[in-house]
Amino acid sequence: MNSLRPLLYLMALCCTLVMACEVETEFVTGEQVELRFSTDTVTFDTVFTARGSATRSFKVYNDGEQPVKIDRVRVGQSSGVNFIFNVDGFQGPEAEDVIIWGEDSIFIFVEVFVDPTDPEEVSPFIVEDALIFETGNAVEEVTLIAFGQNANYINGFNRGEFFRITCDNGVAVLPQELPTVVYGSMFIDSCVVQALPGTRLYLHGGVQRNELIGGSGIFNDGFIFTQPDGSLQLLGTLENPVIVQTDRLEEEFADDPAKYRGLILGPGSENNVLENAQLLNAIVGITIDSAAEVRVENSIIAFSGGPAISAYQSDVTVRNSLFHSNFGNTVQFVKGGTLRMQHTTIANYGVDASGLVLTNFDCDENGENCVFSPMVARLENSIVSGSRASEIILVDIFQGEEPTTFDVQIDNSVVRTDSRFLTDQNGLYADFYETICQNCVNLEFSDPLFVSIExxxxxxxxxxxxxxxxxxxPALPQDLRGNQRDTESPDAGALEWQPQ
Structure with a gap:
């Protein structure tokens, strides 16, 4: 027994020395923590047709010499879709005191669970969340993006990038059985793209940096652009309209404006059609550039952040259509063009802008170096109404001295103008209701017009x-809803009155 005592003393001494030499590790914490991520966005590009999951990973680096401690890592949980992560054996929507040793890194595995049978308010088409790293008051994020519904996704997750459709001057038809979601923007080149009855087209917008010009500019994402040899034709029916709107289908976004850029018909683009279509939630419903043309018939453009139609020296035909709740001049023409409008209702309420703006010129930002092009407009059986005292603006650069360059005629329509409209511009439109707007009603605020603007x-x-x-x-015997019009004296606007 005595022979074991030296060994026991030696073991006790070693333990004492080890404990005495142990030094508590000092971690960099709080705002002093500097992290580097292998990516700023984790994407899950699996399109689920049934409930399922997918996993992706990324790395977090500590480039410093000292170890760092991250106070908290958590999923933002801004959507109804479940994201969980695994880091150093910890799994869940949240982890605390995550350590990365000096000049080292850790893997983070993220898993998404998607059920495409859930309603869109629970599982939207584009699911966006974030993995949040908190150290003191400092917060950093890695974006998480997944497909939440079974759909035809154009452009994948290439937000801010352009997807080009070309078909050698043929016809490409969007799928009808599944919704089409445009994440980013779509260019149509040497092709007619058609959306047939019942097609649903959802656009995902946002402000993006233009990398094509060195990252020095920004643009609004979420648009469809037709090039000179490209055309877009939305060909719905009364029973099955083509619907173009934001991909956010939650109820609170139903009448939300400016969720994506809209439709842009580029210079020279022809044969563009919106027939029995609904275009909702855009920044500008349709932008029509030089010498482009479009026909809008039996359609609705609503809840735009700006105009329903913004035309620049272009050719526009509108028939049997309703434009309402657009937060800008509803229909505006710059530098002339041709406008034909029949049985159309413009309801421009709740905004300090005009229902109809027609000009035959364009100037630079200093109001100088103006160029002009003839403006020709014909309105029949239509309504131009709204909250302003005057809902029509007509600006002729030649002040009536060159009649062929500003040729506007409005017949059998309801409009709203005030006394200033008749006296401004040196009384250029003093005889508006005798020469330009014949058999028109100048709408008073007290006049009955619609069932319920609210x-x-x-x-x-x-x-x-x-x-x-x-x-x-004769070409328009039915109204926007398919009701027969009075063949002797039909009502003005897109909708014929119906007895209750």
Whole structure:
């Protein structure tokens, strides 16, 4: 037994020395922590047709010599879709006191669980969340993006990039059985792209940096652009319209404006059609550039952040259509063009902008170096109404001295102008209701017109001043909802009055 005592003393001494030499590790914490990530966005590009999951990984680096301690890592949980992560054996939506040793890194594995049968308000088409790293008051994020529904996704997750459709001057038809989601923007070149009855087209917007010009500019993402040899044709029916709107289908976004850029018809683009279509939630519904043309018929453009139609020296035909709740001049023409409008309702309420703006010139930002092009407009059996005292702006650079360069005629329509409209521009439009707007009603604020502006119900009131104001146009025997028009004295606007 005595022979073991020296060994026991030696072991005790070693333990004492080890404990005495142990030094507590000092971690860099709080705002002093500097992290580097292998990516700023983790994407899950699996399109689920049934409930499933997918896993992706990325690395977090500590480039410093000292170890760092991250106070908290958590999923933002801004969506109804479940994201969880695994770091150093910890799994869940949250982890605390995550350590990265000096000049070292850690893997983080992220898993997403998607059920495409969930409603869009639970599992939207594009699911966006974030993995949040908190150290003191400093917060850094890695974006998480997944597909939340079974759909036809154009451009994958290439947000801010352009997807080009070309078909050697043929026709490409968007799928009808599944919604089409544009994440980024779509260019149509040497091709006619058609959306047939019932097609649903959702655009995902946002502000992006233009890398094509060195990252020095920004643009609004989420648009469809037709090039000179490209055309877009939305060909719905009364029963199955083509719907173009934001990909956020939650109820609170239904009437939310400016969620994506909209449709852009580039210079020279022809044969563009919106027929029985609904275009909702854009920044600008349709932008029509030089010498481009479009026909809009039996369609609705609503909840835009700006104009429903913004035209620049272009050719536009609008028939049997309703434009409402657009937060800008509803229809505006710059540097002339041609506008033909029949049985159309413009309801420009709740915004300090005009329903119809027509000009035959364009100037630089200093109001100098102006160029002009003829403006020709014909409006029949239509309504131009809104919250302003005057809903029409006509600006002729030649002040009436060159009549062929500003040729506007409005017949059998309801409009709203005030006394200033008649006296401004040296009284250029003093005889507006005798020469330009014939058989028109100048709408007073007290006049009955629609069923309910507050409820966005733009059917005509039984006492509406638009009733029986029009003349019958054989090409438009039915209104926007398919109701027969009076063949002797139809109502002005897109909707014929119906007895309750």
């Amino acid at each position: 409820e966005d119900d733009y059917a005509l009131d039984s006492l509406s001043v638009a009733r029986n104001l029009g003349v019958f146009l």
